[in-house]
Amino acid sequence: xxxxxxxxxxxxxxxxxxxxxxCTVEGTSNPNLYWYRQAAGRGxxxxxxxxxxxxxxxxxxxxxxxxxxxxxxxxxxxxxLLLSDSGFYLCAWSxxxxxxxxxxxxxxxxxxxx
Amino acid sequence: xxxxxxxISMDSYEGQEVNITCSHNNIATNDYITWxxxxxxxxxxxxxQGYKTKVTNEVASLFIPADRKSSTLSLPRVSLxxxxxxxxxxxxxxxxxxxxxxxxxxx
Numbered sequence: 001x002x003x004x005x006x007x008x009x010x011x012x013x014x015x016x017x018x019x020x021x022x023c024t025v026e027g028t029s030n031p032n033l034y035w036y037r038q039a040a041g042r043g044x045x046x047x048x049x050x051x052x053x054x055x056x057x058x059x060x061x062x063x064x065x066x067x068x069x070x071x072x073x074x075x076x077x078x079x080x081l082l083l084s085d086s087g088f089y090l091c092a093w094s095x096x097x098x099x100x101x102x103x104x105x106x107x108x109x110x111x112x113x114x
Numbered sequence: 115x116x117x118x119x120x121x122i123s124m125d126s127y128e129g130q131e132v133n134i135t136c137s138h139n140n141i142a143t144n145d146y147i148t149w150x151x152x153x154x155x156x157x158x159x160x161x162x163q164g165y166k167t168k169v170t171n172e173v174a175s176l177f178i179p180a181d182r183k184s185s186t187l188s189l190p191r192v193s194l195x196x197x198x199x200x201x202x203x204x205x206x207x208x209x210x211x212x213x214x215x216x217x218x219x220x221x
Binding site: 051094100101103110 | 144145146148150155156157158159160163165201204205206207208209210211212213214
């Protein structure tokens with residue numbers, strides 16, 4: 001069966017420090033991958049999505065970047081964190097782009113920038 | 115932008131049936147309607163999906179009228195553990211979520 005792993009679960013980082021969040025999917029090939037951020041009490045904001053290796057689309061201009069070095073690995077990065085980068089980060093995958101395809105989410109990373 | 119509109123919040127009581135309506139006026143012919151549930155500090159999880167008429171599973175029912183411009187998620191006999199945010203989604207390749215409906219179940 002397919003599983004999605006996301007780590008770390010929590011992270012406290014100082015302003016100006018770099019960030020690397022990793023997400024991996026097991027049990028499937030060529031998944032579509034997504035990064036979301038959720039600020040406290042707010043909805044899910046799509047940050048990046050990827051339909052294949054080195055095929056990444058950015059939805060919101062910001063202080064973050066994403067990479068997909070392997071088929072089932074999706075990494076969210078920042079060179080210098082801002083206070084406004086704090087939030088709950090979620091990685092997700094889906095098998096296809098079709099409307100009836102379910103999205104599966106990781107456990108999330110709670111990032112606090114201090 | 116999200117393709118759906120939902121009430122921001124709803125309150126109900128344990129044991130009641132809860133209906134959450136979602137508007138998707140610009141739904142395309144090939145689009146499905148999917149509902150997700152999210153608890154605090156967790157990722158959303160799939161509840162139910164439909165294309166037209168009525169779909170029922172062990173958790174909920176989904177009613178979709180003939181014009182498909184709206185849908186209603188029905189949760190029978192809710193409990194305190196159903197307190198969560200519920201998202202109605204008409205996805206494309208981007209999977210963009212709307213603001214969702216914050217459902218609060220009272221004892």
